Every structure is written in structure tokens, then in C-alpha cells.
Amino acid sequence: MTSPSPDDVPGPLGLSRPALVVRTISVPAAQVDDLLGLLPPPADAGDIVSWVRKGEGLVGWGTVTTFRSRGSDRFARAQEWWRTITAEAIVRDDVDEPGTGPIAFGSMAYSADSQTESVLVVPEVVVGRRGGLAWVTTTTTEAVPAADEPLEPQPAPADPGVVTFADRDLTKQRWADAVEEAVARINGGDLDKVVLARSVQATAEERIDPRWLLTRLTQDYDTTWVFAVDGLVGATPEMLVRLERGLVTSRVLAGTIQRTGDDSHDLALAGSLARSSKDLEEHEYAVRSVADALTDHTSSINVPDSPFVLHLNNVMHLATDVAGVVDDSSTSLALAASLHPSAAVCGTPTTHADRVIAELEQMDRGRYAGPVGWMDASGDGEWGIALRCGSYDAPNSLRLYAGCGIVAGSRAQDEVAESVAKLLPMRTALGG
Numbered sequence: 001m002t003s004p005s006p007d008d009v010p011g012p013l014g015l016s017r018p019a020l021v022v023r024t025i026s027v028p029a030a031q032v033d034d035l036l037g038l039l040p041p042p043a044d045a046g047d048i049v050s051w052v053r054k055g056e057g058l059v060g061w062g063t064v065t066t067f068r069s070r071g072s073d074r075f076a077r078a079q080e081w082w083r084t085i086t087a088e089a090i091v092r093d094d095v096d097e098p099g100t101g102p103i104a105f106g107s108m109a110y111s112a113d114s115q116t117e118s119v120l121v122v123p124e125v126v127v128g129r130r131g132g133l134a135w136v137t138t139t140t141t142e143a144v145p146a147a148d149e150p151l152e153p154q155p156a157p158a159d160p161g162v163v164t165f166a167d168r169d170l171t172k173q174r175w176a177d178a179v180e181e182a183v184a185r186i187n188g189g190d191l192d193k194v195v196l197a198r199s200v201q202a203t204a205e206e207r208i209d210p211r212w213l214l215t216r217l218t219q220d221y222d223t224t225w226v227f228a229v230d231g232l233v234g235a236t237p238e239m240l241v242r243l244e245r246g247l248v249t250s251r252v253l254a255g256t257i258q259r260t261g262d263d264s265h266d267l268a269l270a271g272s273l274a275r276s277s278k279d280l281e282e283h284e285y286a287v288r289s290v291a292d293a294l295t296d297h298t299s300s301i302n303v304p305d306s307p308f309v310l311h312l313n314n315v316m317h318l319a320t321d322v323a324g325v326v327d328d329s330s331t332s333l334a335l336a337a338s339l340h341p342s343a344a345v346c347g348t349p350t351t352h353a354d355r356v357i358a359e360l361e362q363m364d365r366g367r368y369a370g371p372v373g374w375m376d377a378s379g380d381g382e383w384g385i386a387l388r389c390g391s392y393d394a395p396n397s398l399r400l401y402a403g404c405g406i407v408a409g410s411r412a413q414d415e416v417a418e419s420v421a422k423l424l425p426m427r428t429a430l431g432g
């Protein structure tokens, strides 16, 4: 006979695993003015979670339980795990808003073939802020709820010292060759669009406190979602899917131009981006892939005719906000699974583009370009695409990623420059 695994040991309520005991209380919004400032210094980068934009969102710390999965059913297994533990949970929720009560943060691997695990984490403490509302959720596996968590500003993160950067899987030149090869295949009629990414290793003198990165990312890129889940940290401008009480929205980005820092010149560049047939084509593939995937789950869907230009500090993107009313019981994670990978990070047609990516990039994307975000017990949640990010592989080192959509009109050197611009948020946050 084998001894029972920790999961089989009966919990205090006689269930096969200890039930989650979850309590959400309302707190004065003034107490959570600075969400990121409440994060305690983590022993490990994976000990904190963040999903913050313009001072609103969610932060959390401590880990009550984690689920990890790999392969083509990674989304379905994560979904099933969450459904089971939330069905068993004992909940007292005084706020009852999206993001209150039981909550999991997640980060899913880009590829079914990835060696990297997808993960859902349930933190011990989550602090949320939205509009005038603020709340604290504590989760335990004890039969009694945790004591109220005092919310106090925490010591500031330390500087990681000098950071060095080095091309990782492919050198810039080899990556430029891969872009040229992709353009040749597109011109040969093999496929319409493919997104190719490259990676850079960042190594610091001292350990890199993820709060150091989050604080700086939020200052410089306040229109992005600044995230941290299980050691994946970044600032994404792209919302793959938000589900709130039956309304689904998605912000699709594709088509990029670098900013110069000169406002009037940048305005002229924004105009040329909005008229660029190469960028409009690249954008249209991405919007189509999202709209097609959402159509299967919605009774009505609104897709604007033309994109707007989203201004970030480093780049400008063509952007389209798609919205719809969900007419099935899909959770936000299930919707993310059906939208992933969109043509913003993969290409058109999807299966062919995925094969070209595996062949030409010569790296495992890990959780880069996969869905990252959170979900509550009702299935409402927000899942961005993990872009402008890095993944810890040691306390003082991260692997950074950036990718570019390649279409018939793409030029390798322009794409290299675009990837450099997309690496800038993480490089600057690191202090490079």
C-alpha cells in the first residue's frame, strides 16, 4: 500500500483536501491608496502577486495552495481544479463584487509543448481596490478564518545594483535572419502572419525584488496592467479577456511604431501608423482571431470598424476594443483558453504560424505571451497577455522577452528595432 499524498489527507471538515476558508471585508479606500506599497518584502519572487492599473486592481501575498499543469489540457485541468475547490470553499464575503471572495491568480504557458508549468495560485491575503471600494480577502485552510490583516506600508525594495543584459536564445543577427525567413515564407504563400519573439537575459549584482520592478513599471507605464504571478513580472498593455457579470471585453493590439520622445513628431507618427497598410493588415488578423473566437460564446458582439492608436511611453500600438454578451457558462479562464493564442502573439493561420514559431524562434516561450491574470469563484476575471515581462530563473536574474508581428511588408532591421523598444519597459525597470 502506498501512503496517501498530502492531497488525500482529510481536512478539518472531512473533505479529501482541506477546504478553503475565505473571508472578504470592506476597508476604507484611503487605507489602500498605494496597493503596491502594501506588498511585504518577499523571500522569493513567487511569494507576491499583482494585477494593478492606474492604482486600482489586486495585490496579494503568501500562498495557501497552488495548482500546476502542463500540456494541451492545461487550461481545462486548471479550470476543473478551481471549480472543485471553490465549490468546497467556506466563504463569507461582505463586499460581493468581481474579485472578492475566493480568488486565484494565474499564468499559463504559451505552448502545449512547453516545459514550463502553468500555474494557479491562491494567496493568503489579497487586497483589492476598485472605484471607491476597497477590500481585504484572507484565505486559510483552517476551520477558523484568519485574523484581520493590518494594512501597513512596507519597507521599500532595495536596488538590485548594476544589471547586465545579453542576448539569450538567438543573437539579434540570427533573429533578424529568422524574420527574413518568415517574410520569405509569407511571400511564398505559406502563411499570412507570424509573430516571432526573442529573449534577453538580465543579470543583476544583487537579488531583484519584484516590488522594485512593479513600482517602476507602474510609474512609467500607467496605462498597462502591472502583473506578478509565480515569478513572472511585467506590464502588459493587452487585455486578452475580461469577464464581468456576463459582459466580455478584449483589447486587441497589433501594429506598432516606436516613439521618439518628441511629442509633435510622435503625433505625426501616430497618424502614419493609423494609415500604414502593413500595420493595418497585421492588426486586422489579430482582431479577426479574437472576434471569431468570441463569436462562439456570445449572443452579440461589437467590433469597431477601425482601430485607435494607444500611446505608451516606449511605443504606440494600433488598438481595438471588442465587447460582447456571453451566452454560455464560460468562465474568464475558459474564454482565455479559446482566445489563446490570438494572432497578436501567434499568427494566421494559427496552426501553421505555431509551427513556424517553434521552428524559427528556437526557444521555449514559457509563460511569455500566455494568459496572465486572475479569476474569482463566479468565473469573472481578467486575463492579459503576458507581454513586456520577464521570468525569474534565479533571485538575481530574469529572462526577458519581446516579439513582433511579421507580415509580407516587414523588414528585419525594423523588427529588431521594434523588439528593442518592446524590451525597454523591463530594462528601464531593472535600471538598465
Ligand SMILES: C=C(O[C@@H]1C=C(C(=O)O)C=C[C@H]1O)C(=O)O
Residues within 6 Å of the ligand: 195, 197, 238, 253, 254, 255, 256, 317, 344, 345, 387, 388, 401, 402, 403, 404, 405, 406, 422
Ligand atoms: C508580441 C508582443 O507584442 C504584440 C505584438 C505587437 C506587434 O507586432 O505590433 C503589438 C502588440 C502585441 O500584441 C511583445 O510585446 O512581445
